[in-house]
Amino acid sequence: MSTQKFEFTPENLVLYKEYLTRYDDVQSALLPVLHLVQEQNHWISPEAIAYVSQLMTIPEIKIKEVISFYDMFYDEPVGRNVVHVCTNITCSMFGGREIYQGLLKHYKADYLKPCDNNRLSFQKMECLGACELAPCMRLNNDFVGNVDLNSAISKIDALP
């Protein structure tokens, strides 16, 4: 586990304050704030939880339960790039599950565990809302559709 201190960069602190103006109470801003933590740090470390808890005066446990509820919040380190592979109905019809297993094998990876020198993490996901692109993936924030294992690998290899 990380022992890295966490605090928002000055730019993100400005964004944080802007987020608060969008809502009529502080806790409502928690999801956008956690997204912001991940944009800065890739994952939400214990230090980041403590920092957010102090900043927003929300008990740490309330933050932890939110993180564990949502698939896209990570309370363990992830690679610099997160690859989402859809394994829901339409994508599975077109080989989504075989692609996911193939990727794990190719990169010697496991669910969400950082691999390839911390470059990558793989996550099987439920329906990504892009079934016309089946089988589809998300490379960080970008949808990539109609892939097979080979084209998926070449796209993933092109990630920084």
Place this chain on the structure above:
Amino acid sequence: MTEENGLTDKEKANYKDYALLSYHHIPGVHNLEVFEKAGGYEMMKAAFLKDPEAIKEEVKNSGLRGRGGAGFPTGVKWGFFTKDRQAQKYLVCNADESEPGTFKDRYLVEKNPHILIEGMIISAWALGIQKGYIYIRGEFYHQAVTLEKAIKEAYAKNYLGKNILNKNFDFDLYVHRGAGAYICGEETGLISSLEGKKGQPKLKPPFPAIKGYRGLPTMVNNVESLAAVPWIMRFGADAYKKWGTEKSPGTKLFSISGDVNKPGVIEVPLGTTLKEIIEVHCGGMKDGHALKAVIPGGSSAPIFDAETSYAVKMDYEDVAAKGSMLGSGAIVVINDKRNMGDVLKWTLEFYHHESCGQCTPCREGTGWLEKVFKRRESGKGLVSDIDLLDKTAASMRGQTICALADAAAMPTQGMIKVFRRELEEYVSTPVKK
């Protein structure tokens, strides 16, 4: 190419054929300037000259039904809302679009965010709401950015913000991103999530219209419902009702995926046959395979065999009469090479993963369904597992705070009804290692 008002066909809205996709062919219509040139925001300006009650009446008369899945009349839902214009209250657009097979709202807003924003401003004016949120699923990052840019443009024109166009009306609008949870598409789960909590649904009543976000009156409407409002205001309820059937008026977006040549989103009148949707709009079955089954309304909807699929009209009543539901209009087309056991397995894994865990029949039930159906993987599957599955599914229905348990039970029982023999063979065939 004809020119009228200095606009070419490519720049003009097509209101004749579409209520929702009327601007979709226009290049760059995500920019406010382009949208406005084609007629966008005209209805917002017209609405400010109208009595809010008259707008509510028009939407009610249009017969528009909630397009998120439940199909409850939008105008009636609006009728439950407080008429106190001073009271603090919220408008929430449900853009969570989490029902597997659904991607229509993404398609609508990524190309044309302003049609939703215009619909929300008109709705907020009608309902006297001062603040709104678009709750969009976390996976739709770029779509959230597109919406935020569009909102910024609308603020710059004072279509949003304080004292909009000097009409003594304030309306602020923000985008709120989810983070990957199916249940946040359920309106009370969505509200919990907006409050910065786990997205767990709340008991109804009280309904959100009475007691919603932060305990205050909150109107939650789907993207497609809100985006239909400008067209209804432009041409009137009677014109809207010329589309569709008597009980299911208007047009509907359908997301079609699976074994067709052209998967994608279409807008057609409600009551269009599924056969026309598959054969004409989607270019028929892919690779010349035969149709085996269709999931007509997202993964929660009971499946149709080929015969029923080719007989059904896609409106709320006919789909229900044939034993399923129109839901969000997510159509998954399945060919005769596919095994229905696999389809049910993927469905059951999904619901188990997505159960929020607060109600025992759902938390345990979705797990049992998955476990029973996957017993074959340890070589211990029995033909009688299908009866056990049916019984377990039946016992989950109507026992929980929200509809997720039912959403898992319905397609399970529906699949057993139509494809029992195939499922019995599936569970009793050990998995080859």
